Amino acid sequence: MTSVRETVNESEPRASRKRHVILQAARTVFLRNGYVGTSMDEIAGLAAVSKQTVYKHFTDKECLFSELVTTTVSEISDRVHEELLNLEDSGKLEEDLSAWARRTLASVMQPAVLQLRRLVIGEATRFPELGRTFYELGPRRTIETLATVFAQLAERGVLQLDDPALAAEHFNWLIMSAPLNRAMFFGDDQPLAAGDLDRYADAGVRVFIAAHGTPGHE
Amino acid sequence: MTSVRETVNESEPRASRKRHVILQAARTVFLRNGYVGTSMDEIAGLAAVSKQTVYKHFTDKECLFSELVTTTVSEISDRVHEELLNLEDSGKLEEDLSAWARRTLASVMQPAVLQLRRLVIGEATRFPELGRTFYELGPRRTIETLATVFAQLAERGVLQLDDPALAAEHFNWLIMSAPLNRAMFFGDDQPLAAGDLDRYADAGVRVFIAAHGTPGHE
Numbered sequence: 557m558t559s560v561r562e563t564v565n566e567s568e569p570r571a572s573r574k575r576h577v578i579l580q581a582a583r584t585v586f587l588r589n590g591y592v593g594t595s596m597d598e599i600a601g602l603a604a605v606s607k608q609t610v611y612k613h614f615t616d617k618e619c620l621f622s623e624l625v626t627t628t629v630s631e632i633s634d635r636v637h638e639e640l641l642n643l644e645d646s647g648k649l650e651e652d653l654s655a656w657a658r659r660t661l662a663s664v665m666q667p668a669v670l671q672l673r674r675l676v677i678g679e680a681t682r683f684p685e686l687g688r689t690f691y692e693l694g695p696r697r698t699i700e701t702l703a704t705v706f707a708q709l710a711e712r713g714v715l716q717l718d719d720p721a722l723a724a725e726h727f728n729w730l731i732m733s734a735p736l737n738r739a740m741f742f743g744d745d746q747p748l749a750a751g752d753l754d755r756y757a758d759a760g761v762r763v764f765i766a767a768h769g770t771p772g773h774e
Numbered sequence: 775m776t777s778v779r780e781t782v783n784e785s786e787p788r789a790s791r792k793r794h795v796i797l798q799a800a801r802t803v804f805l806r807n808g809y810v811g812t813s814m815d816e817i818a819g820l821a822a823v824s825k826q827t828v829y830k831h832f833t834d835k836e837c838l839f840s841e842l843v844t845t846t847v848s849e850i851s852d853r854v855h856e857e858l859l860n861l862e863d864s865g866k867l868e869e870d871l872s873a874w875a876r877r878t879l880a881s882v883m884q885p886a887v888l889q890l891r892r893l894v895i896g897e898a899t900r901f902p903e904l905g906r907t908f909y910e911l912g913p914r915r916t917i918e919t920l921a922t923v924f925a926q927l928a929e930r931g932v933l934q935l936d937d938p939a940l941a942a943e944h945f946n947w948l949i950m951s952a953p954l955n956r957a958m959f960f961g962d963d964q965p966l967a968a969g970d971l972d973r974y975a976d977a978g979v980r981v982f983i984a985a986h987g988t989p990g991h992e
Contacts, residue, residue, distance in 0.1 A: 590896070592811070671899050677958045678896015681805070681889050684961030691959035719977075725952045726981050733947030733955075740895045741909035743902030763944050766985035 575613050578603045582624050587671045591621060591679045591686075622689055628672055629693040632663045640701045649714055649773055650765055657731045657757035660698070664732060665753060670739050677740070699724045706768075714773045723768060730760035793831050796821045800842050805889045809839060809897045809904075840907055846890055847911040850881045858919045867932055867991055868983050875949045875975035878916070882950060883971060888957050895958070917942045924986075932991040941986060948978035 581603035585594050596617055600607045614620035639659065643652050663669070673690065680687030702724035709715040717723040735748050735756050748756075799821035803812050814835055818825045832838035857877065861870050881887070891908065898905030920942035927933040935941040953966050953974050966974075 587899070590810070592808070674895050674899055677892050678808070680959055680961040681892055682961070684959075684963040687959035687961055688963075691956065695955060695959075722977055726948060726978070729947050729951030729955070730944060733951040734943045737913060737947070737951075738909065741898055741902075741905035741913075743898040743900070743905055745902040745906075759940055760944070763981070763985045767981045768984075 571613075574603075574605060574609060578605065578610055578613055578620075579624055579627060582620050583628070583668070583672075586621060586624065586675060587668070590675060591617075591683070594621075596620070618683070618686070621686060625672065625676060625686065625689050626693060628669060629690055632669065633693055633697050636660050636663065636698055637701050640698075640705055643705055649709070649769070650761060653727075653761045653764070654758050657761055658754050661731055661735065661753050661757045662750065665735060665739065665748070667744055667747070671744070674740060674743075695728065699728050702727055713770055715768045716770050717768050723764075726767075727760070727764045730763055731757050732760075789831075792821075792823060792827060796823065796828055796831055796838075797842055797845060800838050801846075801886070801890075804839060804842065804893060805886070808893060809835075809901070812839075814838070836901070836904070839904060843890065843894060843904065843907050844911060846887060847908055850887065851911055851915050854878050854881065854916055855919050858916075858923055861923055867927070867987070868979060871945075871979045871982070872976050875979055876972050879949055879953065879971050879975045880968065883953060883957060883966070885962055885965070889962070892958060892961075913946065917946050920945055931988055933986045934988050935986050941982075944985075945978070945982045948981055949975050950978075 578599065581599050582594075585599050585602060589598070594617065596607055596610050599620070600610045603610070610620070614623060636659075639656055643656060676687050676690045699721070703720040706715055706717060706723050706727070707720040710717050710720065715723075735753055739747065796817065800812075800817050803817050803820060807816070812835065814825055814828050817838070818828045821828070828838070832841060854877075857874055861874060894905050894908045917939070921938040924933055924935060924941050924945070925938040928935050928938065933941075953971055957965065
């Protein structure tokens with residue numbers, strides 16, 4: 557995959573605004589038509605810029621799609637990451653993990669993020685690079701941060717675990733998997749209510765603490 | 775979604791053979807071209823039958839795809855279901871759950887099944903009925919059977935759990951999620967080795983037993 561070509565010559569704020577408008581248009585067109593069904597012409601039309609302007613900001617369709625994935629996933633991932641790093645100093649483990657899990661699950665379950673996830677998975681057989689970008693910036697980054705936090709909690713005797721990386725994978729998927737997999741297959745039909753998502757988040761945390769908690773640290 | 779039209783007039787074994795050949799061709803074409811990119815013409819060509827013959831067995835493209843999903847998922851799901859029902863009489867819970875989890879994970883992680891799963895997810899925004907068919911016959915059926923088995927194990931004091939259905943969801947995704955989500959995004963690149971899959975299966979079972987096991991029943 558080619559990387560984003562940095563040859564924008566316009567004044568920065570204006571260029572940055574145009575870039576944003578193009579990305580918004582790209583999101584709409586890709587989610588509506590799928591990857592193969594999307595053309596740079598249609599994105600330019602919806603963004604009300606010339607095709608040359610689109611190509612000035614993004615080398616090709618693959619690059620534009622990759623940038624859309626990066627922007628969308630990183631926006632969530634940055635917040636998730638930051639909130640996780642604030643976990644380690646509190647004394648109320650279950651409460652804190654549940655609050656984090658609820659917020660993170662709600663972010664991941666936003667309809668536009670789910671649609672992008674489905675699109676990326678649908679194209680991953682033909683374009684595994686696109687899938688890898690989503691995976692590395694999303695789930696893998698969260699799991700690695702979780703592993704760091706869990707290792708610290710284990711050192712302080714708050715958790716007991718042999719393998720922080722594996723425990724982090726289990727924790728992440730205990731929270732996310734049931735609602736996320738359902739949503740992957742159901743499309744936008746019958747979305748779960750916020751209360752159901754909270755219950756999945758809390759229940760996942762309870763199983764994790766039952767398996768890895770230590771007496772006196774609930 | 776329309777259901778499969780049962781108007782086949784040929785002698786049964788020959789009709790059944792043709793049906794099988796058409797389904798095999800459909801699998802190849804759908805996985806190669808995606809749902810939208812597949813035509814009944816191309817399937818007929820690969821199956822070396824007339825287009826009329828395809829339509830005699832399957833009303834339309836949606837119906838043929840639905841039948842492909844049903845056949846593929848049910849084939850795995852039937853075995854998974856049957857093996858689960860044999861679990862309840864053994865005394866070695868962790869060993870038995872691990873053996874089942876290893877076999878089930880290996881089935882779900884077959885490349886052709888992963889490709890179909892990606893294709894169905896990729897189309898679920900536009901065709902949620904296709905996704906629902908996969909979900910109901912696959913994950914939901916397994917989880918419901920797990921819930922029945924876990925409820926019986928809880929009655930016998932081998933597991934402790936308040937909510938067998940929720941415990942079944944947790945168990946299923948503790949086993950499947952990490953390798954399955956990775957594979958969804960990585961396409962067919964860098965598949966995990968059989969040994970890695972077994973380790974995920976065993977580790978998921980250990981977390982489940984740590985959370986829900988009872989003393990003296992390991």
